[in-house]
Amino acid sequence: MSSAVAGTSIRRIVIAVTALFVLAPILLITYQSFLTAPFFDPKAQLSFWAYEFVFKEPDFWRALGTTAMLAVGMTAIAVPLGALLAFLMTRTDMPGRNILEPLLLVPIFLSPLVLAFGYVVTIGPVGFITVWWKQYLGNPVWDIYSFSSLVVIAGLTHAPHVYLYASSALRSLPGDLEEAARVTGAKPARVAMDVSLPMITPALLFSGVLIFFLGFEVFGLPLILGDPQGLLVLSTYLYKLTNKLGVPSYQLMAVVVMVIIAVALPLVFVQRLLLRTAQRFIAVRGKAVRTNLVALRAWRWPAFLLIAAWFFGTVMLPMMGLVLRSFVSSWGLGINLLDVLTLDNYVELFDDSEVVSAIINTLAIATIGGALSIGCYTMIALAQHRWTSAWVRFADYIVMLPRAMPGIVAGLAIFWVFLFTKPLAPLRTTLFAVWVAYTLVWLAYGLRLVQSALLQVAPELEEAARVTGAGIGRAMRDVTIPLIKHGMLAAWLLILLIFVREYSTAVYLLGPGTEVIGSLVVSRWGGGAVDIVTCLSCINVALISLGLLVALRLGVKLHG
Amino acid sequence: MADLAVDDLRIRLGGNEILKGVSLTLRRGEVAALLGPSGSGKTTLLRAVAGLEQPYAGTITVGGTKVFDGAAGINQPTEARGLGFVFQSYALWPHRTVSENVAYSLKLRGVAADVQRDTVQKSLDSLGLGKLGHRFPHELSGGQQQRVAIARALVYGPTVVLLDEPLSNLDAKLREEARAFLKELIERENLAALMVTHDQAEALAIANRILLLNGGVVEQAGTPQEMYNAPETLFVAEFMGSNNHIEGQIVGMGDGRASIRIGDHLLDGQARCAHDRVGQAGSAVIRLEGVHVIDGSNGGQNHVKLDLVTSMFLGHTWEHLFRGPGMTIRAHHDGPLSSGAHWLHLPSDRVWIF
Numbered sequence: 001m002s003s004a005v006a007g008t009s010i011r012r013i014v015i016a017v018t019a020l021f022v023l024a025p026i027l028l029i030t031y032q033s034f035l036t037a038p039f040f041d042p043k044a045q046l047s048f049w050a051y052e053f054v055f056k057e058p059d060f061w062r063a064l065g066t067t068a069m070l071a072v073g074m075t076a077i078a079v080p081l082g083a084l085l086a087f088l089m090t091r092t093d094m095p096g097r098n099i100l101e102p103l104l105l106v107p108i109f110l111s112p113l114v115l116a117f118g119y120v121v122t123i124g125p126v127g128f129i130t131v132w133w134k135q136y137l138g139n140p141v142w143d144i145y146s147f148s149s150l151v152v153i154a155g156l157t158h159a160p161h162v163y164l165y166a167s168s169a170l171r172s173l174p175g176d177l178e179e180a181a182r183v184t185g186a187k188p189a190r191v192a193m194d195v196s197l198p199m200i201t202p203a204l205l206f207s208g209v210l211i212f213f214l215g216f217e218v219f220g221l222p223l224i225l226g227d228p229q230g231l232l233v234l235s236t237y238l239y240k241l242t243n244k245l246g247v248p249s250y251q252l253m254a255v256v257v258m259v260i261i262a263v264a265l266p267l268v269f270v271q272r273l274l275l276r277t278a279q280r281f282i283a284v285r286g287k288a289v290r291t292n293l294v295a296l297r298a299w300r301w302p303a304f305l306l307i308a309a310w311f312f313g314t315v316m317l318p319m320m321g322l323v324l325r326s327f328v329s330s331w332g333l334g335i336n337l338l339d340v341l342t343l344d345n346y347v348e349l350f351d352d353s354e355v356v357s358a359i360i361n362t363l364a365i366a367t368i369g370g371a372l373s374i375g376c377y378t379m380i381a382l383a384q385h386r387w388t389s390a391w392v393r394f395a396d397y398i399v400m401l402p403r404a405m406p407g408i409v410a411g412l413a414i415f416w417v418f419l420f421t422k423p424l425a426p427l428r429t430t431l432f433a434v435w436v437a438y439t440l441v442w443l444a445y446g447l448r449l450v451q452s453a454l455l456q457v458a459p460e461l462e463e464a465a466r467v468t469g470a471g472i473g474r475a476m477r478d479v480t481i482p483l484i485k486h487g488m489l490a491a492w493l494l495i496l497l498i499f500v501r502e503y504s505t506a507v508y509l510l511g512p513g514t515e516v517i518g519s520l521v522v523s524r525w526g527g528g529a530v531d532i533v534t535c536l537s538c539i540n541v542a543l544i545s546l547g548l549l550v551a552l553r554l555g556v557k558l559h560g
Numbered sequence: 561m562a563d564l565a566v567d568d569l570r571i572r573l574g575g576n577e578i579l580k581g582v583s584l585t586l587r588r589g590e591v592a593a594l595l596g597p598s599g600s601g602k603t604t605l606l607r608a609v610a611g612l613e614q615p616y617a618g619t620i621t622v623g624g625t626k627v628f629d630g631a632a633g634i635n636q637p638t639e640a641r642g643l644g645f646v647f648q649s650y651a652l653w654p655h656r657t658v659s660e661n662v663a664y665s666l667k668l669r670g671v672a673a674d675v676q677r678d679t680v681q682k683s684l685d686s687l688g689l690g691k692l693g694h695r696f697p698h699e700l701s702g703g704q705q706q707r708v709a710i711a712r713a714l715v716y717g718p719t720v721v722l723l724d725e726p727l728s729n730l731d732a733k734l735r736e737e738a739r740a741f742l743k744e745l746i747e748r749e750n751l752a753a754l755m756v757t758h759d760q761a762e763a764l765a766i767a768n769r770i771l772l773l774n775g776g777v778v779e780q781a782g783t784p785q786e787m788y789n790a791p792e793t794l795f796v797a798e799f800m801g802s803n804n805h806i807e808g809q810i811v812g813m814g815d816g817r818a819s820i821r822i823g824d825h826l827l828d829g830q831a832r833c834a835h836d837r838v839g840q841a842g843s844a845v846i847r848l849e850g851v852h853v854i855d856g857s858n859g860g861q862n863h864v865k866l867d868l869v870t871s872m873f874l875g876h877t878w879e880h881l882f883r884g885p886g887m888t889i890r891a892h893h894d895g896p897l898s899s900g901a902h903w904l905h906l907p908s909d910r911v912w913i914f
Contacts, residue, residue, distance in 0.1 A: 461654075463647070464647060466612070467638055474639075482655045
């Protein structure tokens, strides 16, 4: 009896701590948004002043409008493209599918910020391609800093998210459904339109909402590509607001954050609802028989070239520019590439103590911090595991809330929490604060990784331990955890990749001792240090590629 | 005193009443089979005894100790009940060897390592698994896995052992051997065994007592012979054995007997229904092996003449299908029959009228 009671109270404590961890930043933001001054200012009073101020700002409305248009635009590009990629990859005899398969997911793991840098140094006003184009062909026909470029780049880089859901829906589509249509007399294209597409509609709908939602979160792309033209979205507006009034304008930032959360939260719930519907569609499966692939005939190579072109434009082009730029001392019109090639950028990099500690900190937070985060996620997952209680339903909702907080918002909120809570204040300038913010931002994602590992454990394996005499805790320690070890390792690798990639979350926490690659490049780009930024970006990509290779080597599924 | 007693146990799962007051008692050396169609609550009952499902009323007593009492608020956790449980899927821990699987319960009880080793080896030896201790579960055949699961459930000496469809994962041939082995083991170890099965032949063969569950209540309980030869309800009659089921109108009743009219025929049989049913629709049920094919009729009671429709050779006997106005009857007979009409005798002491 006592062990069961102890087990239950541990579960309750874990869930309560999680709730505190999630709710404290949100409550603080809400409170701050109703103050007339920063919360540490003794003159701060409760009022709607900040709301009135922000809602009267034309810039705010412009940023909101731009965000909405960006979200719609990138959804309109990413969903059809992602669905097409998925169809070609899973249902046709297109050549080179095995090579393309892992490559398609690469953009998900690359930092959009790094991609944006890559685009600027490749096809920006003085990018490699632009300069060569000017030399031989005259004025370029594109403008990287325009809104339409931003939309196209955001759409292309987000297509893999759609591909992920559409392809897994297509794969789990029972082959006999399509074969039944073929037998009845439908041609392959007809089958695709009448059977396959309707069957994966829930997955497409879900990924559409997901992309729209991500459109509200994007920070790196608009910061780099939109800023030079004064093009602001909500997240960059928030970032610029930091010094709007000359003094820290926390109350205004809090209002913008409230708006972002107010838009994102319903979208999170819609996604949850749609995902359930999508899974219901997948659940009705017949026998998993491999269908005959659709023969593309003359279209085989054009289809391959389409995907190759997409991959080249989205990954190769910016990456090649980035790598090249990191090996030249300067670049512009009339400069011969061979004259400026150098290794100095990398050599000088290591003279910059801030850069060195950023690299070390990034590695530490990704490996050790990632492991600690997985530890936390596992505890939360185990607290909910095989327990039917109102507490579990409560926890289900709580862990979704951080999804409505983009990295930059969560980083800001954690910064405030550390400022607000006196005992925590000394930790604010340490890597611990950054780790807390990372763990909060990726809570829902990491938890899902651990939970899907837990789902693989048959309940009777744990019950067998219980009947032979083990208490709940003992059964978890001796049976559940050993059985999910591999799942936890895979989850750690994925979280590690994501922590290396992360940039926006640490922006507000940036300071001596808390610098990570992501936040440092944001601040250095602002200072115009292109050499350092491109070198650091290359190092970032190299670390991620290494991690990806290890993950693929170990057979980790890249989608949780 | 009973080693396992369940009294008026009630379970609700997600608003559905799964068990509506079930009672049973079980002594050492006895095997009780919980039999019933899927959804009858038999597995839920077994799991509730182990503490894996949560009843809301009733009592469960193991070896004289109340482990659950809905009214008194007693609810011992699973691990404190000291039962043996054999899972349908065996639930062998894939990350532990056979020996480690079996030794786990001893380890939990703080048994010294060398005693553990001896006890485990003895247990494995007695089940014919002596040399397999170092293997992992996936390296064993289905039959061996089942024996490991049994060894793991019994190694710490529980008196009550619960078995959830222990034979269902074995192929047909192996199942019959395992059935005999299991019965012998339970008698030898003097255990009180409660076993869930949906296979009536298995229940008849292995159990001393059968509880037939239907919709969360015990429809009938008794020895296998009683259950087979004296079913109290139509459900029990239909569930056990292979039956002929003939619809008709009850025309007379008295002295424990009843007669039913089917078209032109009048059948006499054992009354299994209330007196006020005379004049109403009823059913006559007779086992396939109860029907006799006779050479000719002397005009006796319960003789009917039907056309042979088809015949099937079953190996140890033949099954013939007969049809006439208002009735279709299958019968076992030890040889083939010529086509055309045949006389059948449906002995009145083997016909039940519901």
